[in-house]
Amino acid sequence: MVDHGVVIRRHELTDHEWELLAPLIPRAVRGRPRAEDRQIINGMVYKIRTGISWRDLPERYGSWQTVYTRFRRYAIDGVFTRALRQIQTRADAAGDIDWLVQIDSTIVRAHHAAATGRKGGSAGDEPDDHALGRSRGGLTTKIHLAADGRGRPLALMLTAGQRHDSVMAQALLERIRVPRTGPGRPRSTPDHVVADKAYSSRGFRAYLRRRGIAATIPEKDDQKKHRRNRGSHGGRPRGFDRETYRRRNTVERCFNHLKGFRGIATRYDKTATSYEAAVSLASFLLWARSF
Template sequence: MGRSDLSDAEWERLRPFLPVSNRHCGRWRDHQQVIDGILHRVRTGVQWRDLPERSGPCKTVYERHRLWSADGTWERLLQQVQAAADAAGEIDWDISVDSTIVRAHQHPAGARTDPPPAPGSKGGPKGRTPGRDTLAEPARPPGGGGAGGEGLGRSRGGFTSKLHLSADGRCRPLSLVVTPGQRADCTQFKPVLEKIRVPRPGLGRPRKKPDSLAADRAYSNDPVREYLRRRGIRHTIPEKSDSQAARLRKGSRGGRPPGFAEDRYKKRNTVERAINRLKQFRAVATRYDKRGYVFLGTAIAAALAIWLRT
């Protein structure tokens, strides 16, 4: 058993939610073997062809990861594990929101822009050698793109992506969004919150609304505060110094200062610790995936491992 492999208890928590049929290419190869191979790559950041023999064919492992990243299976698995934790009362719904820069390796550069082949066809465009980088690409799910659709851009760190996330009070990621590295945090605040979706057992709508929210000054603007007020979410976001000065200059016309709970804000470190947990996985700390939706799937697979092991 490798260091990344799921234990028997972790596997039993995940097994009921795995897809039972494969409409793309017949029978699935053993899920446990393939998932252990994916988690080994997510933890170590090795190339797919360098996976240990116990993981099975590297192309099978890569294809499973790519397919599950494209059709939302990783995200559904994460939501189901979160739902089981919520039903047991193990989620602290005082959440925090933040982002982190991920330096991109040179391998993600130059993603192909060819359109996917027609339904039912096999292989990639003519004139290209079939391989792991010339496979037909499914439709990209929301949250895995950005400028150019691949979530890659230029920032002070160079060629980077940015991972936006929300985390519960126990330092576990609730939702994730990938954008280019230069994208401002506040522009992704609403998409991050909209992706929080924890199903409830039996009938009923999934839970989307936290008890409270904390964020830093990067999210301190009128649209963010108005969105939170409209949804009735209690929040603690410090006011920017220039906004405070402008409000004071207006006198009584500037309105009251936004509420700020210092004790609640001190607990915002939970999202920082969640980021630290995610970046223990080397394929998340450095981006090796060419496609934006595949990198998002890598980050979600790491988050799923965190939920299973805490």
């Protein structure tokens, strides 16, 4: 039950968002009583929305060390990743997912504090480079995103900022796994994929054909020229539906919504695990708003 006497402040969970998230938060089964879950999660959300440091959390969320420690535990355990999949399951059961999927990436500047996460190597599933790389603007991380036709995140992954989009395209699509409410394997196959020229590689197109996924991806000029130069051996021009391609801006709007969270627009987290958990929590809230 939701306590409707709770005062909802700016940058905190609404009653509706908490109703969706509360059942997915792990419960303590033993030990001394812990801080109230909604208070702690609100501290996490406030931090991600505003981009402040953990130490600067307002006192109403309790000890900042408690909020940070719980966040790190949830990040390592994949709590927010599972929450994101569960809300996708709910949407899929209601027939609410548009499986015309758009994929793209965005560069995020890493704050100098995040660079300290590169020291000491990695642990567990943490990448060796902590998804931090050198670009013209300095240290950056790239968020690769697959969004449904309504602009909500279906899958995401992080790499260093200089990593090329087409290299990660296959791995990104294979992260789409929407569990069913009943028996059956999770849904992982889009009806259609829309992407820009960065994804116009022969390897990625072949991968989509093998999986039986239709695609709308424009050809690069050098690819068109090469095909023409080969004459009849170059094959037919690739089909391209301009109307469908106009929907690609949906994934751009999704990025804009995610970057409305200042803790996403600039990376302050030292580890990729923590930053991905923050993006997953923000993605969950985007889904919650759509219901």
